[in-house]
Amino acid sequence: MLLCVLCPLPVTGFYSPHIVYGAEQSKSILAATCLTKNFWQIYTFKEDGSSWQQLTHSHSDKSHLSWSRSQNELLANTNGNGLLIYTIDSGEGKTIPITTRGMTDAVWSADGGKILFSLSIADSIDANDIWLVSIASNKRRRLTNMKYMQHDPAWSRDEKQIIFVSGAGGQNHDLLALDLESGAIKQLTAGQRYHFEPACSVRNEIAFSSNRTDDYEIWVCDIEGKHFEQITHSSGLDGQPTWSPDGKQIAFVSARSGYPAVWVINRDGSNIHQLSPPGMKCMGPAWKR
Numbered sequence: 001m002l003l004c005v006l007c008p009l010p011v012t013g014f015y016s017p018h019i020v021y022g023a024e025q026s027k028s029i030l031a032a033t034c035l036t037k038n039f040w041q042i043y044t045f046k047e048d049g050s051s052w053q054q055l056t057h058s059h060s061d062k063s064h065l066s067w068s069r070s071q072n073e074l075l076a077n078t079n080g081n082g083l084l085i086y087t088i089d090s091g092e093g094k095t096i097p098i099t100t101r102g103m104t105d106a107v108w109s110a111d112g113g114k115i116l117f118s119l120s121i122a123d124s125i126d127a128n129d130i131w132l133v134s135i136a137s138n139k140r141r142r143l144t145n146m147k148y149m150q151h152d153p154a155w156s157r158d159e160k161q162i163i164f165v166s167g168a169g170g171q172n173h174d175l176l177a178l179d180l181e182s183g184a185i186k187q188l189t190a191g192q193r194y195h196f197e198p199a200c201s202v203r204n205e206i207a208f209s210s211n212r213t214d215d216y217e218i219w220v221c222d223i224e225g226k227h228f229e230q231i232t233h234s235s236g237l238d239g240q241p242t243w244s245p246d247g248k249q250i251a252f253v254s255a256r257s258g259y260p261a262v263w264v265i266n267r268d269g270s271n272i273h274q275l276s277p278p279g280m281k282c283m284g285p286a287w288k289r
Contacts, residue, residue, distance in 0.1 A: 049275040065286040068112030118151040188225030201247035209239035
């Protein structure tokens with residue numbers, strides 16, 4: 001929902017050096033989508049902002065990237081509500097035969113066996129619920145059955161909980177936590193504000209974007225919805241956070257330079273700097289787990 005605010009323009013002439021992925025390098029690799037010849041293509045790069053490489057070249061937009069921890073692969077949502085898995089070593093994409101018309105915000109489990117997504121089966125674009133599907137069996141399970149729109153699902157560290165966004169309309173979009181075993185749902189944020197794009201760390205902290213202070217910034221709270229901390233402080237929109245594997249850094253998208261770019265900041269708010277090349281419009285970073 002924040003994407004429309006960033007309104008990217010085409011960029012050409014981007015140089016992507018070749019990179020060979022080894023076991024050690026894979027611990028510090030990120031992916032993002034960058035606008036290249038009018039399409040959002042997947043790029044990979046190292047956490048120091050070096051070794052950018054274009055992974056995809058097809059004439060379709062990719063978004064909402066997520067990694068499988070057990071494999072060197074990326075799940076990407078594509079325009080037309082499709083899902084593709086891209087192998088990092090080859091850049092080849094393969095379709096997943098579980099696509100349901102209207103599904104959005106698909107995100108992979110760590111073992112690559114399950115996918116969370118948002119879907120409305122009612123005749124309304126504002127009646128989405130959170131669903132879970134097994135790739136092997138194609139067995140689907142609706143996890144929520146609530147009014148209004150439920151979207152932006154994220155796995156907790158142990159994947160026993162799902163953090164998601166629930167929007168009741170107006171200025172009310174909050175973070176909720178669903179216990180997969182009991183089905184119990186707990187509200188983590190409250191108030192007439194927007195809370196979007198949750199991401200969970202290995203330390204059981206949740207990073208998210210919120211306009212709690214009238215401008216969209218990156219915030220962090222614990223898995224219980226307590227101890228809220230504002231991490232970024234900028235007049236430009238900050239959103240789409242993703243955690244480093246050790247939970248000590250957050251990569252995110254910021255428009256503070258006048259265009260959407262990937263930035264990184266330490267968990268304590270220090271050492272903020274841009275990772276994506278100057279002038280290159282990039283969004284949706286995903287840190288390899």
